[in-house]
Amino acid sequence: MALTQADIDRELADSRAAYDKARADGAPAADHPARDFAPYRSSLLRHPKQPLVAVQGDPETVELHTPVFGHTDITDIDNDLTIQHQGEPLGERITVSGRLLDSGGRPVRGQLIELWQANAAGRYAHLRDQHPAPLDPNFTGVGRTLTGDDGSYSFTTIKPGAYPWRNHENAWRPAHLHFSLFGTAFTQRLITQMYFPGDPLFVYDPILQSVTDESARQRLVATYDHALSQPEWSLGYRWDIVLDGPSATWIEEGR
Amino acid sequence: MTQLSPTPSHTVGPFYGYALPFPGGGDLAPAGHPDTITVHGRVHDGAGAPVPDALVELWQAAPDGSLSGVPGSMRRDPVTGGFAGRNGVDFTGFGRIATDADGHWTARTLRPGAPATPYISVCVHARGLLHHLYTRLYFPENARLNAADPLLAALDPARRETLVATAEPQPGTYRFDIRLQGEGETVFLEFR
Numbered sequence: 001m002a003l004t005q006a007d008i009d010r011e012l013a014d015s016r017a018a019y020d021k022a023r024a025d026g027a028p029a030a031d032h033p034a035r036d037f038a039p040y041r042s043s044l045l046r047h048p049k050q051p052l053v054a055v056q057g058d059p060e061t062v063e064l065h066t067p068v069f070g071h072t073d074i075t076d077i078d079n080d081l082t083i084q085h086q087g088e089p090l091g092e093r094i095t096v097s098g099r100l101l102d103s104g105g106r107p108v109r110g111q112l113i114e115l116w117q118a119n120a121a122g123r124y125a126h127l128r129d130q131h132p133a134p135l136d137p138n139f140t141g142v143g144r145t146l147t148g149d150d151g152s153y154s155f156t157t158i159k160p161g162a163y164p165w166r167n168h169e170n171a172w173r174p175a176h177l178h179f180s181l182f183g184t185a186f187t188q189r190l191i192t193q194m195y196f197p198g199d200p201l202f203v204y205d206p207i208l209q210s211v212t213d214e215s216a217r218q219r220l221v222a223t224y225d226h227a228l229s230q231p232e233w234s235l236g237y238r239w240d241i242v243l244d245g246p247s248a249t250w251i252e253e254g255r
Numbered sequence: 256m257t258q259l260s261p262t263p264s265h266t267v268g269p270f271y272g273y274a275l276p277f278p279g280g281g282d283l284a285p286a287g288h289p290d291t292i293t294v295h296g297r298v299h300d301g302a303g304a305p306v307p308d309a310l311v312e313l314w315q316a317a318p319d320g321s322l323s324g325v326p327g328s329m330r331r332d333p334v335t336g337g338f339a340g341r342n343g344v345d346f347t348g349f350g351r352i353a354t355d356a357d358g359h360w361t362a363r364t365l366r367p368g369a370p371a372t373p374y375i376s377v378c379v380h381a382r383g384l385l386h387h388l389y390t391r392l393y394f395p396e397n398a399r400l401n402a403a404d405p406l407l408a409a410l411d412p413a414r415r416e417t418l419v420a421t422a423e424p425q426p427g428t429y430r431f432d433i434r435l436q437g438e439g440e441t442v443f444l445e446f447r
Contacts (some may be wrong), residue, residue, distance in 0.1 A: 029260075031260055031261050031263055032261070032263050032264045032385075032386050033263060033264065033265070033385040033386060034385070035384070035385055035386055037385055040266075040383075040385065042266075042382050042383035043266075043383045043384070043385060044301075044383075045300040045301035045302050045304075045383070045435075045436060046300050046301065046306070046381060046382075046383035046384055046435045046436065047383075047384070047385075047435070047436060048388065048435060048436055048440055048441075048443050049301075049436055049437070049440065050414075050440050050442070050443075052443050052444060052445040053406070053409075053410065053442055053443070053444050053445070054444075054445050054446075054447050055406055055444050055445070055446050055447070056405075056447060057446055057447070060322075060369060060370035060371065061370070061446075062314065062315060062316060062322060062367075062369070062370065062374065062375075062376045063314070063376050063389065063444075063446055064446075065314075065322040065323070065324065066314070066324065067314055067324050067328065067347065067348060067349035068323075068324040068325060068326050068347075069326050069328065069329070070326030070327070071326075072326055072327050072330045072331065072342075073326055073327065073328065073329045073330060073331060074331060075331050075333055075336050076333075077336070078336075084336070101259060102259075103258060103259050103260075103261060104257055104258070104259070105257035105259055114274060114275060115274075116270070116271060116273070116274030116275070118270075124270040124273075125273055126269075126270045126272055126273055128269060128270070128272075129270060140273065141273075141274070142273060142274040178265075178267070178268065178271065178274070180267075180275060186314045186376055186378070187389075187446040189312075189378055189387060190261075190262065190264060191264065191265065191266075191267045191380055191387060192262055192263060192264055192265040193265040193268075207265060207266065207385075210265075210385050211263045211265075215260070216260065216263045217263070219260065219261075219262050219263060220262065220263060220265070241262045242259045242260065242261050242262050243261060243262070244261045245446070
């Protein structure tokens, strides 16, 4: 029998109840999703079953250093996804701005941010996405930028559409932007997704709901910021990104 | 001190292939460098099936031990907006390779010069991974150094093997398979 949304809803409710009980019993808040989150079926055969092995960092630890990128790695228009083709893409033009910070609130300077997304109809420019929504010849959906000295970034793009997927019957992903981030240590590497406020699909989506902590989930949702909207041009969203760490050892090194 | 809560991780999903991989992503060694080595392997899931939509990232010290890295891994062509390839001289220390339909990845690099026990840091992203996974590739010929490495020394011998690449008959070629789950599961790391 096909797996239905009602089946997934029950699994999500169970995972939330288990998390709430663990919290009530004194467990710390979970900032990240569990690796073995069954409602997201693709995770079943792909998560390690052995516990992760903890590494204590010292300054020679390779992972406490990071790949660096520079102006040779981007072009001047990489952060505007609406001007990469001869014509303009269809859809609602938006700007997404914010800052890339570490957990101490320090800006991550001059580091690479990569963004990718579906078009306004909810289709990716990827051969494996064959669902019946149109491709847009004027939209690829890839952007890059380097953060400023204050950790700031800004992208101009179009709002992506929601799209169906095959996790279960009638599964739809809420509209989202994929983000890839680097920090000042490789341990801070982050790939995540940004959502738009008020999307009715949030409660049905096992990927967003894999973040079982309500306040952590809210950190994935951008804020509509009217001050960032530009007259006759675009709607503005603000989204700050906070990376884990770097580790206490590293901070003591004064980096 | 301010303590901000981190932005949660999410899966890379199935559709990053036109965004994150770049030409020459596995060519860390400057083209034609005489000390080039090849590291390669497959990514397998818990059923032993190849993972055709994984993204393997490598980060390592330069041969002189430098961990400062340099830009230029994904150098761009300002005329076309495409990728220009690496500049043929610098060693950036960073590689990124998408697995093929057989779950296979290959990188050509130079031997890392640091730390005391050399290794390549490996970060695995894939559809189905809600959070990326870190592991390390150590080299088999460094038996004495490997024995002294704090991470390797603390592991059960059977699990330790999952972090040590296998030397292949062709000189300078190493095999490093990554098993996400189940028998022979690779040791994955967290940093504190």
